[in-house]
Amino acid sequence: MPELPEVETYVQELAPLLRGRQVLEAAVTWPRTIALPDAENFVAQMAGQRFADFSRRGKYMLLGLESGLTLIVHLRMTGHLLVVADDVAVAVHTHVVMRLDNRQKLLFQDARKFGRLWLVADPAPILAELGPEPFAADFNLDYLAARLHGRSAPIKALLLDQSLVAGVGNIYADEALFRAGIHPQRAAGSLDAAEIATLHAAIQEVLMLGIAKAGSSLGGSSLQNYSRPGGAPGGFQEEFKVFRRTNQPCPQCGAPITRIVVAQRGTHFCPHCQPSA
DNA sequence: ATAAGGCCCTGACCGC
DNA sequence: TGCGGTCAGGGCCTTA
Numbered sequence: 001m002p003e004l005p006e007v008e009t010y011v012q013e014l015a016p017l018l019r020g021r022q023v024l025e026a027a028v029t030w031p032r033t034i035a036l037p038d039a040e041n042f043v044a045q046m047a048g049q050r051f052a053d054f055s056r057r058g059k060y061m062l063l064g065l066e067s068g069l070t071l072i073v074h075l076r077m078t079g080h081l082l083v084v085a086d087d088v089a090v091a092v093h094t095h096v097v098m099r100l101d102n103r104q105k106l107l108f109q110d111a112r113k114f115g116r117l118w119l120v121a122d123p124a125p126i127l128a129e130l131g132p133e134p135f136a137a138d139f140n141l142d143y144l145a146a147r148l149h150g151r152s153a154p155i156k157a158l159l160l161d162q163s164l165v166a167g168v169g170n171i172y173a174d175e176a177l178f179r180a181g182i183h184p185q186r187a188a189g190s191l192d193a194a195e196i197a198t199l200h201a202a203i204q205e206v207l208m209l210g211i212a213k214a215g216s217s218l219g220g221s222s223l224q225n226y227s228r229p230g231g232a233p234g235g236f237q238e239e240f241k242v243f244r245r246t247n248q249p250c251p252q253c254g255a256p257i258t259r260i261v262v263a264q265r266g267t268h269f270c271p272h273c274q275p276s277a
Numbered sequence: 278a279t280a281a282g283g284c285c286c287t288g289a290c291c292g293c
Numbered sequence: 294t295g296c297g298g299t300c301a302g303g304g305c306c307t308t309a
Contacts, residue, residue, distance in 0.1 A: 001302065032285090059303080076303050078287085093287090112286050114303065153280060162304080170302070264282075265302065 002075045004134065004167030005210030007059050010081065012215065015054040017083045018063070022050040022101040030095035033108065035116040036126075042119050045069070046098060058130045058166030062123060072118040072126055073108070079115030082107050130166040134207055139165055145196050148188040155191065156184035157263035159203070168203060171243045174268050175206040178242045183274045184267045185260070213239070242268040 002010065026046035031039035049071075053064035061081070063071040073081060086103045096108035096117060108117065118126055132139040147164050148155070158164050159173040168176070177184050179202035182195055191199065241251050246259040250270040258271050 074303085077301080110286095111288065112302085114286065116304095151279080157280085160303085263280095266300095 001077050001169055001171065002079070003059060003169035003172050003210070004056075004207055005172070005214045007056050007061055007075065007167070008211055009214040010075075011054050011056045011061050014061075014063075014081060014083070017104075018051040018100075018106065019054070020050065020052075021104075023047060023106075024099045024101055026096065026098045028096050030113060032113065033095040033110065033115065033117055034119075036118040036120055042117070045119055046071075057123075057127050057133070058162055059169065060123075060127060060130075068121065070118075070120055070123045072120065072123055074116050076110070076112070076114035076116070078112040079108065079110040082109070129163050131161075131163045132165060134165050134167055134203055139200075141193075141197055141200055144200050145193065148191055148196065151188040153188055154185045154262050155182060155188045155199075156265070156267055158188045160263060160265065165203065167207070170265050170267075171240065172203070172206050172210060174243045175240055176202040178269060178274060179206055181273055183276045184262050184269050185276065242270060244268060 023046050026043045028034055028039040028043055033039075034042045036042075037045070049069065050066040051063055052066045055062045055064070059074060061073040061075075063073065065071060073079070075081070083100075083104050083106050086099065086105055088105075090097060090107065091109060093109045093111045094107050095110055095113070098106040100106060108115065120126065132143065144165075148158065151158060156173055156177060159168050159176065160170065174184070176199065180195065180199040182191065182199055242257050244266075245257045245268060247256045249255070250257055250273060253270065253272045255270055255272040257268050260267050260269075
């Protein structure tokens with residue numbers, strides 16, 4: 001599941017491939033992929049659009065078009081965007097094809113069909129519920145403390161809440177909590193000031209490390225399902241400390257990593273380094 | 278308002 | 294080998 005680091009890398013790698021390119025025609029084969037407008041209007045409106053600028057907000061990719069419209073893409077679990085030559089056979093799970101003006105085509109593939117595309121004049125309503133970017137000034141200790149104050153939900157659940165901080169998903173939530181030495185089931189409101197500060201730093205650090213890895217030409221990315229926009233597979237086994245390392249030794253103390261379920265999500269932690277209370 | 282659970286999907290995996 | 298069942302999970306929706 002692509003999270004902020006992978007989406008950031010995606011955007012950076014897509015930009016040079018798409019900037020200035022015009023969409024000659026679009027086709028949609030799984031209409032539910034298109035969140036806005038409906039698939040028919042999406043196809044009609046995408047024709048002739050030219051890609052201009054590229055950015056990211058949380059896990060959303062924002063592909064700005066010269067017309068002023070924005071193509072928003074959320075990969076969710078298994079979505080991929082890739083640019084291939086026009087004559088490449090379209091693989092299974094390809095739900096959107098956009099033929100470009102340079103004998104290439106932009107594909108959206110998604111085995112699980114959770115990913116979504118929007119074509120809108122104003123991205124703001126789509127992004128309205130997102131919290132601050134993890135590296136922005138408004139994601140600070142005062143903010144985090146205020147948002148955690150009084151909350152009984154497990155801290156892991158709040159880290160997954162995109163309105164608290166945008167872009168953290170299941171992988172980096174587990175990694176941040178491990179780095180901070182905080183048990184994922186701790187009631188969010190029970191964290192003291194020192195723990196909040198440690199967690200705040202840990203969130204930024206694991207995301208930064210993720211970006212460095214996802215962006216490095218050798219390291220590839222984190223995820224089995226993640227592949228580069230050009231189509232080459234990203235590296236699969238990431239050096240995560242705890243994520244999906246059930247029963248493997250903790251890199252800090254050697255205790256076996258434990259897997260539990262928190263907020264309906266598989267959750268991995270070290271019971272020794274992340275004591276429950 | 279908050280918390281918890283279901284839902285969408287299908288490839289991977291497991292046990293028989 | 295084949296087959297049925299279970300699991301994974303981001304964001305959205307419903308329920309309490």
